[in-house]
Amino acid sequence: MAEPLLRISGLDAGYGDVQVLWGVSLEVPRAEISCLVGSNGAGKTTLMRALSGLIEARSGSIVLDGKPLAGASPEAVLGAGIAHVPEGRRLFAAMSVRDNLLMGAYLRRDGKAAIGSDLEKAFAMFPILRQRSMQDAGTLSGGEQQMCAIARGLMGRPRLLLIDELSLGLAPLVVDELCERLRALNREGLTILVVEQDVAIALELASTAFVMDTGRVTRSGASAAFADDPAIREAYLGTI
């Protein structure tokens, strides 16, 4: 089997005195879409934050393609190739869509032409963002904001795109469109890890799934096997 792009081993992390992640281990396969599901408060967002250097790993390791990242700053993590689309999108509301996208490229040193060409790609992928490019990001609809946040992440030219809560608050048609774009990016070779509260959407989109419960990864494997598993269906899909 190919070496995973990201390997997390025995990761402990939390906030102040509160430990949230307990020995989290998982392997994100290269050039695949994976999903992370689990009940509210399971620690999914905390894991995303620990991966992107926003909170410190207390112990354990995070290795991207052989490069150790535990303890790295958010800039170093981005520089290493991990972009994070955070829960709630966190756009710069008073800045234009275009400037938000350019913020995603702020660490790049490959020149204006390359960044301009990636901006064109982002607009080609999400044409509505071109139409809205001079509008303040805070005035976009929820779906447009999610597109802008994903496009901003892509402007960093990541090898691994983390998306926290892809579908939250969005209409089904918008979610379908976003999933289509993510599949297209994946076909080009991008590895994607999606935190998704709607397990049906997650299992449909991803080929590998991880389940978290109270700060631990309790199951991992092929999404198709999860979708067929009566225990998963009952716990997360509301059907048996």
Ligand code: ATP
């Ligand atoms: P949800 O799906 O509801 O967003 P989640 O799986 O993403 O849940 P987290 O947001 O990672 O879960 O939260 C895990 C635990 O960490 C919760 O008990 C939460 O109260 C706690 N927590 C989250 N953020 C903080 C913080 N800034 N300070 C202290 N505790 C926090």
